[in-house]
Amino acid sequence: MSTSERVPGEARPGGRTARNRDAVCRATLLELANHGYAALTVERVAERAGVHKTTVYRRWGGVDGLIVDALQFAVDDDWQPWLGGAVEDNLLELARVALRSFTDPETGPTHTAVVAAAFQSDEAINAVHDFFADRFGRSSRIITVATERGELPAGTDPLSVIRAVMAPIYFRLFISRESVSDDDIQQAVQAALAAARAGVFVMESISGE
Amino acid sequence: MSTSERVPGEARPGGRTARNRDAVCRATLLELANHGYAALTVERVAERAGVHKTTVYRRWGGVDGLIVDALQFAVDDDWQPWLGGAVEDNLLELARVALRSFTDPETGPTHTAVVAAAFQSDEAINAVHDFFADRFGRSSRIITVATERGELPAGTDPLSVIRAVMAPIYFRLFISRESVSDDDIQQAVQAALAAARAGVFVMESISGE
DNA sequence: AAACTAATGCGATAGGAGTTGCGTTTGTCG
DNA sequence: CGACAAACGCAACTCCTATCGCATTAGTTT
Structure with missing residues (x-):
């Protein structure tokens, strides 16, 4: 009961699953940029990503999950501060x-x-x-x-x-x-x-x- | 068109109107304290205040309006900082x-x-x-x-x-x-x-x- | 390539948020 | 005290969010 946690999207990393995650994250970022946080809805993200809303609810749980994943998606892992001056x-x-x-x-x-x-x-x-x-x-x-x-x-x-x-x-x-x-x-x-x-x-x- | 803004609750300050504002603000504060911001709904506040939800929607517009008014309701207008020491x-x-x-x-x-x-x-x-x-x-x-x-x-x-x-x-x-x-x-x-x-x-x- | 299964699509549906029309209550003013 | 209007209660309705069961697609494995 400890290792049986279902994490959709991790068991089958190739192909459509990864493509969908990509599309949904991009759609979330675009929706946020265009309409802001308060107007962010699962349905619009799903439609924009060309994915059914049920899929979004199942994999991300809701709006908050979308935002969290979109953050990790958008973060620049190679970022470093500038150290060249005083x-x-x-x-x-x-x-x-x-x-x-x-x-x-x-x-x-x-x-x-x-x-x-x-x-x-x-x-x-x-x-x-x-x-x-x-x-x-x-x-x-x-x-x-x-x-x-x-x-x-x-x-x-x-x-x-x-x-x-x-x-x-x-x-x-x-x-x-x-x-x-x-x-x-x-x-x-x-x-x-x-x-x-x-x-x-x-x-x-x-x-x- | 400039001075005709409808501000329910200000034209009739006596009696029921004031009582309701009091009850609704108190209910909002209690709901927030018990269930938090995310779980705050107009219906629960209305029920707790003994007021119909339509009234709340009309006078406060929605959840955000409730919170704003509850803040002004709860603020201590006489607050002053302590000045007794260094x-x-x-x-x-x-x-x-x-x-x-x-x-x-x-x-x-x-x-x-x-x-x-x-x-x-x-x-x-x-x-x-x-x-x-x-x-x-x-x-x-x-x-x-x-x-x-x-x-x-x-x-x-x-x-x-x-x-x-x-x-x-x-x-x-x-x-x-x-x-x-x-x-x-x-x-x-x-x-x-x-x-x-x-x-x-x-x-x-x-x-x- | 055939079997297996995770992931998705689809339709239906429940449930809640918010709106509207109308009748009633309740302050307020003459 | 009586008339007027503001505020309220009520019920019905619409719209949107979220969920569920089942059929289908698509990766993975052998």
Whole structure:
């Protein structure tokens, strides 16, 4: 009863099954880009993908499942942060790219939809959590490198700095619903760096010295 | 055509109309607390409030309208931040109260629902925006007072500091979906204060010196 | 290529959300 | 107290979402 979980689409990876997953994910992304999260329905996705709606319900369960899978489908697995300049410049670039990914009319609605879906389904929560853990983990190299160069105090927690940079942007976008200017981004970077230089993000050496 | 907007419930404030609004708002809050945002339906709210569902649809339009009105209904208009200690302590208290309002099983689901509703309706967006503008405006006194006491640089923008404190908390709660500990709160406060002391939030004097 | 089975297509159907028309109740004002 | 209008209750109806049983297609295996 533990290994008998049915996961449609994994037992027969070749041919039509894979093609359908591709078509459905693309259709989901297009529907999100055109009509937004609130208007996303299983039927329209199915029709656009040239697939029967029953198939979608069976394989993806519903709208939330579609969004989660579309995220994993659309994610760029090879993404890496830019490391070519000073910390400040690398963080600025990081924040600007992130903001653009939510304001760009092509990718924005999709990413926004995933954040929204996390309010309705636990799967989406996990998907979002894992996505940010992955991206922030990669982004932390910016801080690691900077620390090695002596630009930041030794022992600075990379993830804390990245979060401090990104949090105000996401906060304005999705919580307080304020507009986000480039000045705001610069301020977020400067604030995070000031805190980092002051040693606020230095990790406690728990396991001895 | 400009002043003829129908706003049911405002033309006849006495008696049943007001009672119904009260009952419906209470029912909405209870439903949210018990079943969450995703399970909130007009019919259940109507039944719980002892009101016909048609009435709810007519006066509130739907689920989003219910949530928006329930927010305004539940908001404490007399709220003021605590100003009794040092900046650091006042900000800590502020952040802890905010976090609690989202994790408390009684008020949490409601507040979370409002944030979630903002992903689906423009009215909710405005409601959330106004709510935060109001609360942050009041909270900024913490910074104003501290600046006058010389704890922070002259010209520090109060709202920026408040946002810097709160953003990481909301970010973890609703975006990256990480848990929020008291250490995280302390770190957020320390980071915001370090940036403020470094002058990152000092406003540019635009209109002359 | 023949047998086997996962995956899909199709129609029917239940169930809920939201709307509409109409009669009734209930504040409000003369 | 009586007239007027706002707000409400009620029932029927439409539309959409989601599910189910069964026939068919298409990958996989031998």
